[in-house]
Amino acid sequence: MSIVKSGPASPRAKSGPQNNCDACSLFLGHSRQAWYQDNARRRKRQEHHAQVLDFVARVRCRQPRIGARKLHYLLNTQADKRLNIGRDRLFNLPDEYRLLVPVKRSYHKTTNSHHRFYRHPNLLKPGPEQVTALEPEQVRVADITYLPLRNSSAYLSLVTDACSRKIMGYHVGENLQTENVVKAFRQVLKLRKTTSPLVHHSGRGCNTVQRSISQFMKEMK
Template identity: 35%
Template structure:
């Protein structure tokens, strides 16, 4: 209290005189002042770091936990251990959105041809357009249901094609596959993996696969783990976006989903399986390595 008083009035009275009147040592005062400056500097630095952590959390739409925020900070030149970031997040009350349970929606009761499981849960591939996985999920709005069909490249976990509509007819996943083909133009032999849903077994869908010389692959009946990566993406978009908002209209939901996939998931969201790079950054790094080897 005495030293705080002295600091407040040091521009009005000489320090030596105040020490004499208040019966304290000048060395004690200057040591206290030096320690205070050090504490203030540490607190300011801590506040700056907390602001950066909070910004990363906000920019991830509240989806990043300490592992991804740690990597995000490292990219921007701030090296903190994951434990420290986790502690700061708890102090600020920042908690990533929790996981939600898996719900089965596939209708595999049909008489169409079923492809064998060529993928066999080999989810790590060494180049783009070696294997794609696809699935359909559902989204509720006040206006009614929407259905999202997505196509993922296993190499980078990038969503290379997607389509959204008001029903689960074959045209929905077909549009997603057509978009993926248009964007990626894959060569022949690509493994196309899906569940056994009737949409993926329809003539129009399988004819497009044959036209592009894709190798069909399908999950075993009732086994979502055979298609775990695309199931994981749909669980992620539900956890990070769909379950956090209530849309009045389908149009509003579609706009949000488009932004999430194109402006966040593919381009910015850090994936632990990719060394905490985004799908786009992971593919860019791959292309740079290829160019350096070719050069």
């Protein structure tokens, strides 16, 4: 009986994950250690993202419309420092995982500036005639806001003081008729405490520049 001794295995005969890793590292120009370190960093980053996304999901259950800026503040004030994340990274993270809050676009126009009525100059615009509200009862700002209801819609006419930001008059109507704006202005007249000159600022829509509104502005002055 003869025994045949086998010689050392040829390097080409060796195969396995380690040699495959060495071959890939050699081909890419990186060492095997760098390849493992990159994998470790990638796994750590994925675990961190999973923790952050889990926190975001729990917060969104209570506040569905909360944005990235408030989430960034909440994440970086937690006792668990593993949730800390940079602002830019947090802004990109919801986009990658499709967790961005959808922006509701408003398609209800409350201003129609294409009309035949006279448009007064903007006295709040920077220039030689600019008026600055340094104290109450100097400048009043009027605006109309669309209010969506369950089965219909409404329009809120607001008149605020430019200095104190206080709401001086308001009225909710079912349409954009000028009468609804006048009702808000009448409340302003009741709350006036001085007789000093008053500047009225509003959009250039037809419902705020009609002749009836202009006449009412003279009464307010």
